[in-house]
Amino acid sequence: MTTATLSRWDRFRDSFLWYSFKRDKVAIVSFFVLLLMVLAAVFAPLLAPTDPYDLAMINIMNSELPPVGMDGADPAFPLGTDAQGRDMLSTILYGTRVSLLIGFGAVVLQATLGILFGLLAGYLGGRVDSILMRIADVQLSFSTLMVAIIVGAVFKASFGNLMFGEIAIYMLIFIIGVAEWPQIARTVRASVLAEKKKEYVDAAKVMGFRTNRIMFRHILPNTLSPIFVIATVQIANAIISEAALSFLGLGMPETQPSLGSLIKSGFDYIQSGSWWITLIPGLVLVVLVLVINLLGDWLRDVMNPRLYKG
Amino acid sequence: MTSPLIDIRGLEKQFDLSGSFLEQVSFKGGRFQRKQEAVHAINGVDLQVHKGEALCVVGESGCGKSTVARTVMGLLSPTAGEVHYDGQRIDNLKGREVLPYRRKMQMIFQNPYASLNPRMTIQQTLEEPIRFHRPDLARKEVRDKVQEVMQSVGIDPDWGSRFGHEFSGGQRQRIAIARALAVDPEFIVADEPISALDVSIQAQVLNLLMDAQDTRNLTYLFITHDLAVVEHFGTRVAVMYLGRVCELADTKTLFAEPRHPYTQALLSAIPRLEDDRPNYIKLQGEVPTPVNLPSGCVFHGRCPYANERCRQEVPRLIATDSGTRVACHAVEEGRL
Numbered sequence: 001m002t003t004a005t006l007s008r009w010d011r012f013r014d015s016f017l018w019y020s021f022k023r024d025k026v027a028i029v030s031f032f033v034l035l036l037m038v039l040a041a042v043f044a045p046l047l048a049p050t051d052p053y054d055l056a057m058i059n060i061m062n063s064e065l066p067p068v069g070m071d072g073a074d075p076a077f078p079l080g081t082d083a084q085g086r087d088m089l090s091t092i093l094y095g096t097r098v099s100l101l102i103g104f105g106a107v108v109l110q111a112t113l114g115i116l117f118g119l120l121a122g123y124l125g126g127r128v129d130s131i132l133m134r135i136a137d138v139q140l141s142f143s144t145l146m147v148a149i150i151v152g153a154v155f156k157a158s159f160g161n162l163m164f165g166e167i168a169i170y171m172l173i174f175i176i177g178v179a180e181w182p183q184i185a186r187t188v189r190a191s192v193l194a195e196k197k198k199e200y201v202d203a204a205k206v207m208g209f210r211t212n213r214i215m216f217r218h219i220l221p222n223t224l225s226p227i228f229v230i231a232t233v234q235i236a237n238a239i240i241s242e243a244a245l246s247f248l249g250l251g252m253p254e255t256q257p258s259l260g261s262l263i264k265s266g267f268d269y270i271q272s273g274s275w276w277i278t279l280i281p282g283l284v285l286v287v288l289v290l291v292i293n294l295l296g297d298w299l300r301d302v303m304n305p306r307l308y309k310g
Numbered sequence: 311m312t313s314p315l316i317d318i319r320g321l322e323k324q325f326d327l328s329g330s331f332l333e334q335v336s337f338k339g340g341r342f343q344r345k346q347e348a349v350h351a352i353n354g355v356d357l358q359v360h361k362g363e364a365l366c367v368v369g370e371s372g373c374g375k376s377t378v379a380r381t382v383m384g385l386l387s388p389t390a391g392e393v394h395y396d397g398q399r400i401d402n403l404k405g406r407e408v409l410p411y412r413r414k415m416q417m418i419f420q421n422p423y424a425s426l427n428p429r430m431t432i433q434q435t436l437e438e439p440i441r442f443h444r445p446d447l448a449r450k451e452v453r454d455k456v457q458e459v460m461q462s463v464g465i466d467p468d469w470g471s472r473f474g475h476e477f478s479g480g481q482r483q484r485i486a487i488a489r490a491l492a493v494d495p496e497f498i499v500a501d502e503p504i505s506a507l508d509v510s511i512q513a514q515v516l517n518l519l520m521d522a523q524d525t526r527n528l529t530y531l532f533i534t535h536d537l538a539v540v541e542h543f544g545t546r547v548a549v550m551y552l553g554r555v556c557e558l559a560d561t562k563t564l565f566a567e568p569r570h571p572y573t574q575a576l577l578s579a580i581p582r583l584e585d586d587r588p589n590y591i592k593l594q595g596e597v598p599t600p601v602n603l604p605s606g607c608v609f610h611g612r613c614p615y616a617n618e619r620c621r622q623e624v625p626r627l628i629a630t631d632s633g634t635r636v637a638c639h640a641v642e643e644g645r646l
Contacts, residue, residue, distance in 0.1 A: 199425035203489065206383055207439045208412030217438075221429040 020302050027298040030291040037288055041097040048090035049076070053256060058085045064274045080276045082262070083269055084254075091262060092281050096288065098258040099239050102172050106238040107231050109177025114184025115227065119215050121185065122192025133189070136182035144179040144241060151175050152250035165253035172251060176238045187230055191223035225303040232296035236289045243285055259285040313397060314358035315497060315529050316382065321355040321391035323377050324348040327601065350600050351377040353553040353608075354391070356627065359497070364523065364530040366544035366561070368537060368576070372597065374553040375533045376420075379501045382531065383417050384408065395497075413443045416490035420502040422482035426474035432485055433470030436460065436492050443493050455492065462525075463488040463518060480511035484518065491522060499531045504539065516543060537580050541565055549573045552600060552608040555627060559634035569636045571613050571646065607639065615640040 012018055021027055040047060050057050062085040068078050079088035121132040139147075155171055156164045164171070195201065196219060204214045243260030245251040247267075252258040254265055259281045266277025327347040328334045334344050352374045359365045367375045380386045382393055384401065393401040400411050419425040426435060436456045440447065447455070457467040463484040474482055483503060490498055500519065504512040516539065522528055534540060540547055540561065547564045549557040549572065557570040568574045575591040593612045598604050607625050610616040617639075625637040640646040 199419040199421055200427040202380075202385055203417070203419060203425050203486070204427075205385060206412065206415075206417045207442065207493070208409050209438075209442060218427055218430075222427070 017302055021298075024298055026294055030294040030298070033287065034291045034295065037096060037284075037291075038100060040093055041100050044090075044093040044097045048087070048093045050087045050090045052086045052091040052094050060085050064269065064277075066274075067276050067280070079280055080274075082266060082277045083274070088276065088280060091257060092259070092284055095257050095259045095262050095281060096284060098169065098252055098256060099242060099260070099285070099288070102169060102176070102242045102258065103235040103239040105169075105173035106176035106180070106242075107234045109173060110181045110184055110234060110238075111227065111231055113178070113181035115188050115220065117181065118185035118188025119192055119220060119223075122189040123196055123211070123215050123219065129189075132185070136185055139179070140182045144176070145244060147179050148175045148241065148245055149248065149250060152245060156250060161253070165255060168252050169256075172242050172245065175245075176241050179241075180234060180237070183234065184227060184230055187226050188223055191226055192219055195219050195222050229296060229300045229303055232299055233293060236292040236296065239285070239289055239292075259288075315361045315396055316357075316359035316531065317392075317394040317397075318355055318357040318378070318382065319392045319394070321352055321378065321381060321393065322350075322389045323352040323374075323381055323386060324350050324389045347601055350603050351553055352381070352388075353603065355550075355553070355555055357548055357555065357558070359529055359531055361529055362523075362527065363545035364532050364543055366532045366534060366540040366547045367550060368534055368540055368547060369550035370535065370597065372600065373550045374600075375535075375550050376501055377553075378550075379417070379499045379531060379533050383415060383499055384411075385417075409443075413493045414496045416493065416495040416498050418483075418486055418490050418498060418500040418503045421506050422479050422486055423506070425486050426482055428474055431471050431473055432460075432465075432477075435474070435485065436470075436489055439489060439493050459488040459492045460485075462491065462522070478511075479507050480515060483507060483511075483515050487515070487518060487522070491526065494526070495528070497529045497531070499533070501533045502535070503532075505534070505536065512539075519543070537577065549576065552597065552603065554608055554637065556609065556637050557634065558627065558636075559632075563632055563634055567632060567634070569630060569632075569634050569641050569646070570609075570638050571615055571640070572609050607637075613640075615646055 021031075045051070052058075062074065062077065062081050063083050065077050065081040066073050067080040067088070068075060070080075073080065077087045077089070079092065081087055082091060117132050117136070121129040152171065152175060159167070201214060201218060204218050209218075239259075242251055242258060243263065246258050246260030247264045249264065252261045254261060257265065262281040263278050263285070266274065266279075266281070270278050325348060327349060328345060334346055336343050336345060355374075355378055357365070357367075357378075367378060369375050377386065381388050381401070388401055391401075392399055395411055395415065398411075400408070403411070426432075430438075433456060436459065437452055440452050440455050444452075456470065460467045460470070465481060465484050465488065469477075474485070477485065483506075487503075503519070504515050507515060519530070520543065523530065532540075532543060544561045547557075547559060547561050548555050549564075549570065551572050557564065557568070557573045559569075564573065565577065568577050572593075575593050578589060578591045594614075595612050598608070598611060604611055604621075606622045607613070607616070607620045610620040613620065619639050623639065625639050625642070627635045627637045628642050629635050630641065636642075638646065
């Protein structure tokens, strides 16, 4: 046995995760497509030819121009323009940004609630467990979309359109995050139930560590792999939920569109031949959700303890 | 004799089997019935552990020896009875009051593959208890302390940045021992610490425990089912059967002159090299279920000397002239 210690990077290079990633072409392609989209979204202000939020840059005379390669296209707008004359490329870049932000934000909220309640329910057990899990059951028995529509509609009615536009992004994160926490809470609870019977938890108890410390420092790190897998898939779900809500008119306003509201705004013009306003953001949404789901599938296979224990 | 370090009085532990109220109620023969069942893991155990000794608790699987260990450590709360440490009752302490005893009492677990947190390095595993119990120590002192315990159990301190799974079973058990020793305990409960290890490693770990006992002046409560280990390691031995202590004696006395019929049967089962025709005492039947305990002496169903009194009356631990304490009516009456 050598006494040389391994750095974190070396450990990662040795790990099964990296090994299986290298061998899985689907995972590699998905990862790079996702990376590209995330980078494009993050650096949208630098990459986009125009700022779709800046009304002064929009000219109504440019509305409904087709993408490059069709009759009447303007090379200044490579993917054409929407009904208000906004450059589609810029709008999609900004829209991806909004969609990803809502996706990540909602999952962070879900994970926070889910981990907290799952840990409490699993570790403390008894009455706490019963109460938290019954709440989760009740919540799971409603469809996410239905809850979101009701809450969204109430908010929209009580705040008015203008105010709602300003807080829409936080509202959506909140609605989608709160609606989906039971998924993560149940997974965490199941892992905690398995982990808390192991002797290292007893050893920590014998040391006199307090419950919080045992839960968060000792048990939580050992339940992270399933959370990781679910969170990945949940990002895709959150993006879809947001798109669905936006499509129903309860999501992002047209002034700062997400992919969903772009699709919706273009939908009105699809009959008049301006298919690109709906189709291009739709394609982007499909690709985004697809690569996240493919990555999630790959992660699930890798971290499945029945296939590989580690 | 001085007062014992650990004093276990009338300890009982039951595990409820019947679940919630709704699960207990059943409808049978036109009437509602409420049925409650429990596993009687320990049924009135009295034990004293004296300073500096190694008290071994032996018995077959399911006799409650691990439950005794866990109850003493406070991992389980007793259904009845008391646990005293150095004259202070500890089984009912709450919150912060327990902390000083957590430092003085430590535990070594059976399975070294599960007793180390897989997401923590060895250094973290060993540092955490020291930091927790000795907040007065500086960073450097904590690190020195970790080095010292790692050396004392024969683990290279340079391996601190590795994770538990990078070690063999014997090494992991050494690390688990180091973790227990890190807080300078006086008393260690070892719950079958060597039964998950290879035979070749068992002796090493056992010697390590004995060395630690000498150098650190430790007291052990040693749970095992391996009689050879008891003979080598124990100062005194308590034999348990179905949640009761049936015999308690000095190791030498017990092996030379077992009194309880169960102990006799147990000792006759040790394989010996010189014996080409061993005289095993074959017990009849099986261990009764701890859900419905037999009346009287728990051993009466399998005991060749059982009589009517054994079936009715629970025997108490009674001192004999050799110093052995036996719970057996036959021994008390001089029939055996």
